[in-house]
Amino acid sequence: MEQQSLRLLIQVDSRIKLILNSQSHLIKFINNLFSMPFILFNVEITLKYGQALYLANSQCNWIVDKICRMICIQDSLWQLSFEVSQKPFEYKYVIGDYFLSNESYFQWEQGPNRILNWKDEKSMNIKNRWEERKIQFILESDPKISVAILMSNYNKIQKRLKNYKDKNNHQKVFYTSIYADVNKMAEGIEVQYYLLLQGKNPCELISKPFTLDLSEQYSFDSKELEFSKLSL
Incomplete structure (x- = not known):
């Protein structure tokens, strides 16, 4: 045939x-x-009456219209379900009039484009904040370390890290995540770790300072940091 x-x-x-x-x-x-993943985008932001939040993106050629208008499900929470076919998928949030016209004014969030990659996920739940980036910190240490504190010239990063024991590698893993303002990141955020080893011979350690900026991929693994001993 x-x-x-x-x-x-x-x-x-x-x-x-x-x-x-x-x-x-x-x-x-x-x-x-x-095979396209189904993405649920969530943003926390409070807007004025008559405004709406839009998901401008590379898949739609950065056109801002009602197709990419997000839905306000609570007072300050906006959502949009989006089927992504482009990889990587770049996007930014935009504030504009709810009913668009030729005279509508758009406020694009500052900072570089947000970039979304995926592997085999069929669905993803993305939580973002306006003009902020989520940064994850991971520190692998000796299991005898009892306390790890992240210190910085940026107040939001001053915090004690959570931890869990990695029995396979005989390590203790400290971790945390923070949201940082893109304007602060553009200026450069200086960060360092403080570690405390408790026991019969207590010891304090401090890492060499390192700088976060907008060139970072928002995930920082601290395997190669240099530490020096502090006297008690």
Whole structure:
């Protein structure tokens, strides 16, 4: 039997038109379609009456319209469910009028584009804050270390770290996460660790200061830090 040619026109959200000329192209498209992760974006922000929050993104060519308008489900919590087909997916939040017009004014959040990558996830729940970035700190240490404190010239980072025991590697892992203002990160945030070893021979350790800025990937692993001993 002679194989018939297949030509399928698919229109996505009135912007993207895909023309599939063969059965193999159709199968590939369907496989990609079902492998797209379903992302729920959440943002905490309080807006004025008549304003709305929008999810501008690279997949929609950074066009701000009602398709990317988020929904206010509480007084200061905005959400939008979005099927992502682009990898990596870049996005930013934008404040604008709820009912857009040619005279609408947009306020784009400062800082570099947010970047989302994924592996095999079918769904993700993303929690963001306006003009802030989440930074994760991980410190692997000797299991005898009892206290780890993160110190900084930025008040939000002054905190004691939580920990758990990594029995496989015979280590104690200290961790925490904070939200940092992008303007503060642009100026450079200086951070260092304080460690306390308790017991018969107590010991204090302090790390060499290091600087966080907007070039960081928002996750800092502290394996190669230098520590010096403090006298008690």
